[in-house]
Amino acid sequence: MPEGTMNQGIGASVRRKEDKKFITGKGRYTDDINRNGQLYAYFIRSDVAHANIKNINVNAAAKCEGVVAVYTGEDIAADGIGGPICGWTPTNRDGSAPKEPPHPLLAVGKVRYVGDHIAVVIAESLEAAQAASEKIVIDLDNLPAVVDPATAIGNTQIHDEMDDNVYFDWELGDETATADALGGADKVIELTVTNNRVIPNAIEPRAAVAEYDEIEDRYTLYTSSQNPHLTRLVMAAFMMQIPESKLHVVAPDVGGGFGSKIYIYPEEAVCTWAAKKLRKPVKWTADRTQAFLGDAHGRDHVNKVKLGLDKNNKIVGLRVDTIANLGAYLSAFSMVTPTYLHGTLLSGCYDIPAIYTNVKGVCTTTVNVDAYRGAGRPEATYLLERTMDYAARQIGMDPAEFRRINFIPKDAFPYQTAVALQYDIGDYEPALDKAMEMIDYANFGSRQAEAAKRGKYRGIGLSSYIEACGIAPSAVVGTLGARVGLYESAVVRVDPTGTISVFTGAHSHGQGHDTTFAQIVADKLGVPIDSIDIVHGDTDRIPFGMGTYGSRSLAVGGTAISKAVDKVIEKGKIIAAHMMEAAETDLEFKDGKFTVAGTDKEKSFGEIALSAYVPHNFPHDRLEPGLEETAFYDPLNFTYPAGTHICEVEIDPATGVVDIVDWAACDDFGNLINPMIVEGQVHGGIAQGVGQALLENAHYNEDGQLLTASYMDYCMPRADNLPSLKIDYTVTACTHNDLGVKGCGEAGAIASPPAVINAIVDALSVVGVTDMSMPATTEKIWRAINDATAKAAE
Amino acid sequence: MYATTYAKAKDVADAVSQLKGADEGKLLAGGQTLIPTLKQRLASSDCLIDLSDAGLSGISDEGGSIRIGAMTRHVEVETSEMVKKAIPALAALASGIGDRQVRNCGTIGGSVANNDPSACYPSALLALGATVHTDRRDIAAGDYFTGMFETALDEDEVITAVSFPKPEAASYVKFPNPASRYAMVGVFVAKTSSGVAVAVTGAGQDGVFRHGGLEAALNSSFSAESIDSVAVDDSVLMSDMHASADYRAHLITQMTKRAVAAC
Known part of the structure; x- marks a missing residue:
């Protein structure tokens, strides 16, 4: 690589190119976009959880100053506009299809959660729209709320299409073999594990600006999305029913998503529909309360777990029965998250011969639940790692050792799990060893004793996780019920002067693609990183894209870029061979130079680029002019990042306050492109997982009111909730993509919750506490200590 | 936010007279509770009367007590050498209110007038036996706090300062x-x-x-x-x-x- 670019390629901690605009406040988000003559939409939302709509009177609102239109669900229905759809549907265990009740953009006949959209006021100003919304008279006939997933089945019916409130009843694995294994086990460990409901809280609330060009008969929608092409596809084909080419979707700078911006929501569709109806641009931006009430929530599972061990404490079987709360309506990935992204991960890092899981997805009068950072994999990891810890305690074995003896051995890869996946590569012991070393596991006892002298309970907790990332092979997911493919596209366009634009179907909303993707290209082409621009988020500029989620951007999108660059190099070689009058087979490309083996002949990458566009001396018989290549990459398998996180806590028994005093994370993400960005992802993921473990909870009361609908009540993690994190890696390169990468975006959020809870239970084990639910609030801990102490005194 | 008008009071008398003249006038101190409440349309006011230029800011040592003007910001109490010397607990309390932005805007008078059941200042007033000075009288802290978000203040009464006796x-x-x-x-x-x-x-x-x-x-x-x-x-x-x-x-x-x- 030429001088000066050495520190910009793969493996270099290049500072993020995109940060200058973001930290100087120059990012351009959807709400920063304004169109001439735009109108403002304000949605009227249900303030009750469940009710029949008897009447909606909009007359007074429609007459208010500045109001242009007021629409209800009947107006949407009259135009035949459809609602959000589910993008991936599992099959029920009896072979039938799951129930997919309709989700109207604006409620028709019934409201089903607090925040459900009832009507929209469109006015010349937001203030006018909001003021008019208070004049709408809504006559509701209240019905009982259904909030608790554990009792949702057979409770008050929410949808006409579903008499038992069960969307699906799915299974995976061999039930008989698992029953036999548990029946023959030396010990069976049983535990109920609840994964609490959390709210994604992207820093940028969702927003939409929609406009309609009458001359071109074409819509443009600016929206805060993780996957603009998916938005275009779903909105054109299923909602608006217009030609896909007539809808241009732009996701400009997007301030975080964590999954909540995968899904296509009613608001952006209503704005798009209204923009044509009114022949004016229509803008909507959620405020924070609307984000709490309306953005898809995450998690919310209740699991009954049975783990069978033989006399040597080797796992012989695992059965998990899960109830997943999907909320009032289905959304894009809501059904796949608790099924194929959850059940398939139940083998974890362990060699488990028999596994069976049954998952029932239930409907409640709460906002829909969809993919949230990790999507199914954190839930699987949490129940498994809690059970592993609980089991180790029951059998009196060190939890690290218990994990170690059950790890899939290094020489067993590729490893076929009992739940469909085949892990291509991994090596779990070195990560466990390294993490134990980083946190000085061996001397924990002395730290615990020292803390006890200060009146504190000290505990240590492990979590050895695996995730299936880089989703995914289209052929595989298709057989599992996906209605989409999960490849990624890339165009690498080399300009005549050698500058490069990379068009990617992945979407950056905090991940640092402008930097990481440019590093791949810089490394492969030997050009400076500043000569490379990464373009994303615009359906008119990018061939197609499946977007960013499931830690897939690098493993799938990055590989597509790598393949497109390879095509550029191959074409460059033919051009160079022609120019240097050499045989193509003698051409080599390295460090930005095309050379002829065994000679001193060379052409720079820039010379070849120029020749491609000024093709005076060019192999016209072989090639078309120009230097632009497209690649679509569909992976052969998921990638399987794994590792061990260890958390150490100190608990003040007088108050129940948990202080996380140390953290060691050793992850295997395969090859790292930008270690600094990877470390940032791990930090963010751990913080998010710590938030769920200690602080965050979406609290619906029994009437279905969301009591945590502002930051006064919903507790996000802050910097002072975390210690300085010790981060390190092991590397087993992914075997089936060119870069040997696995993905790192979700790992921290997957690994961390069980590490925290295991550490808390370990700390509290001195008084006899054996379990703790999330979030482990100070009150819960105080109460657990009290209860355990009282029990011990009996 | 509902439409409102905004005016600055030039002194306490002006604030009282503007308050009397408005239908639903509200005094604007640091605005750390009032502004978010207005923005969320949880409250409305036809007239916001800003006290920032009404001469109510400042800390003085009155011998046996420390007198803090109603418009004194939390950050000023937190960093005041006078407060830190005479009643360090009060400076420490102020340093723990909200975050830096809140402390740069929020005022002691605003906090005491609002009497949020979770606010910090009311406990200091009550424990230290402080006196709430208003445009028309002095109220002992023990008589001042009358319930959640309730105080002994009249509708158009303006807090001018709070005096804290120096404790042991x-x-x-x-x-x-x-x-x-x-x-x-x-x-x-x-x-x-x-x-x-x-x-x-x-x-x-x-x-x-x-x-x-x-x-x-x-x-x-x-x-x-x-x-x-x-x-x-x-x-x-x-x-x-x-x-x-x-x-x-x-x-x-x-x-x-x-x-x-x-x-």
């Missing part, structure tokens, strides 16, 4: 609500010539209150251990998703012990 020793310990970081339980312990006062914020159903049982125990022996046997009645405490009443009662004991130990 004092300490404030807050157990913050993890989300809002308001007090879930805050205990201000003050030792004065007339005895020990213990004021509790964040926990009472009627807002800030003094705890007679804790005070009696500490008056007989000023030590953390002396309150071990004092019962804290949880039937008068708030119970919500963040903390049940019995947990709050327990925290009152714990925070009191810590405050006593820090005195």
Whole structure:
């Protein structure tokens, strides 16, 4: 690589190119976009959880100053506009299809959660729209709320299409073999594990600006999305029913998503529909309360777990029965998250011969639940790692050792799990060893004793996780019920002067693609990183894209870029061979130079680029002019990042306050492109997982009111909730993509919750506490200590 | 936000007269509660009367007490050498209110007028036996706080300053609500010539209150251990998703012990 670019390629901690605009406040988000003559939409939302709509009177609102239109669900229905759809549907265990009740953009006949959209006021100003919304008279006939997933089945019916409130009843694995294994086990460990409901809280609330060009008969929608092409596809084909080419979707700078911006929501569709109806641009931006009430929530599972061990404490079987709360309506990935992204991960890092899981997805009068950072994999990891810890305690074995003896051995890869996946590569012991070393596991006892002298309970907790990332092979997911493919596209366009634009179907909303993707290209082409621009988020500029989620951007999108660059190099070689009058087979490309083996002949990458566009001396018989290549990459398998996180806590028994005093994370993400960005992802993921473990909870009361609908009540993690994190890696390169990468975006959020809870239970084990639910609030801990102490005194 | 008008009062008399002239006038101090409430349309006002130029800011040593003007920002109390020397617990309390942005804007008068049941300042007023000065009278702290978000102020009455007698020793310990970081339980312990006062914020159903049982125990022996046997009645405490009443009662004991130990 030429001088000066050495520190910009793969493996270099290049500072993020995109940060200058973001930290100087120059990012351009959807709400920063304004169109001439735009109108403002304000949605009227249900303030009750469940009710029949008897009447909606909009007359007074429609007459208010500045109001242009007021629409209800009947107006949407009259135009035949459809609602959000589910993008991936599992099959029920009896072979039938799951129930997919309709989700109207604006409620028709019934409201089903607090925040459900009832009507929209469109006015010349937001203030006018909001003021008019208070004049709408809504006559509701209240019905009982259904909030608790554990009792949702057979409770008050929410949808006409579903008499038992069960969307699906799915299974995976061999039930008989698992029953036999548990029946023959030396010990069976049983535990109920609840994964609490959390709210994604992207820093940028969702927003939409929609406009309609009458001359071109074409819509443009600016929206805060993780996957603009998916938005275009779903909105054109299923909602608006217009030609896909007539809808241009732009996701400009997007301030975080964590999954909540995968899904296509009613608001952006209503704005798009209204923009044509009114022949004016229509803008909507959620405020924070609307984000709490309306953005898809995450998690919310209740699991009954049975783990069978033989006399040597080797796992012989695992059965998990899960109830997943999907909320009032289905959304894009809501059904796949608790099924194929959850059940398939139940083998974890362990060699488990028999596994069976049954998952029932239930409907409640709460906002829909969809993919949230990790999507199914954190839930699987949490129940498994809690059970592993609980089991180790029951059998009196060190939890690290218990994990170690059950790890899939290094020489067993590729490893076929009992739940469909085949892990291509991994090596779990070195990560466990390294993490134990980083946190000085061996001397924990002395730290615990020292803390006890200060009146504190000290505990240590492990979590050895695996995730299936880089989703995914289209052929595989298709057989599992996906209605989409999960490849990624890339165009690498080399300009005549050698500058490069990379068009990617992945979407950056905090991940640092402008930097990481440019590093791949810089490394492969030997050009400076500043000569490379990464373009994303615009359906008119990018061939197609499946977007960013499931830690897939690098493993799938990055590989597509790598393949497109390879095509550029191959074409460059033919051009160079022609120019240097050499045989193509003698051409080599390295460090930005095309050379002829065994000679001193060379052409720079820039010379070849120029020749491609000024093709005076060019192999016209072989090639078309120009230097632009497209690649679509569909992976052969998921990638399987794994590792061990260890958390150490100190608990003040007088108050129940948990202080996380140390953290060691050793992850295997395969090859790292930008270690600094990877470390940032791990930090963010751990913080998010710590938030769920200690602080965050979406609290619906029994009437279905969301009591945590502002930051006064919903507790996000802050910097002072975390210690300085010790981060390190092991590397087993992914075997089936060119870069040997696995993905790192979700790992921290997957690994961390069980590490925290295991550490808390370990700390509290001195008084006899054996379990703790999330979030482990100070009150819960105080109460657990009290209860355990009282029990011990009996 | 509902439409409103905004005017600056040039002095206290002007503020009172503007308040009298408005239908639903509201005094704007630091705006850290009022502005978010207005923005969320949870409150409305036809006239916001800004007190920032009304000459109500400043801290002075009055000999036996420290007088803090109503428009004095939390950051000024937090960093005042005078306060830090005479009543360090008060400076420390101010340093723990909200975040830096809140402390740069929020005022003592605004906090005391609002009497949020989870605010920090009311406990200091009650424990230290402060006096609330208004445009027309002086009100003893013990008579001032009359319930959750309720005070003895008349509709058009303006707080001008708060005077805090200098204690022998004092300490404030807050157990913050993890989300809002308001007090879930805050205990201000003050030792004065007339005895020990213990004021509790964040926990009472009627807002800030003094705890007679804790005070009696500490008056007989000023030590953390002396309150071990004092019962804290949880039937008068708030119970919500963040903390049940019995947990709050327990925290009152714990925070009191810590405050006593820090005195």
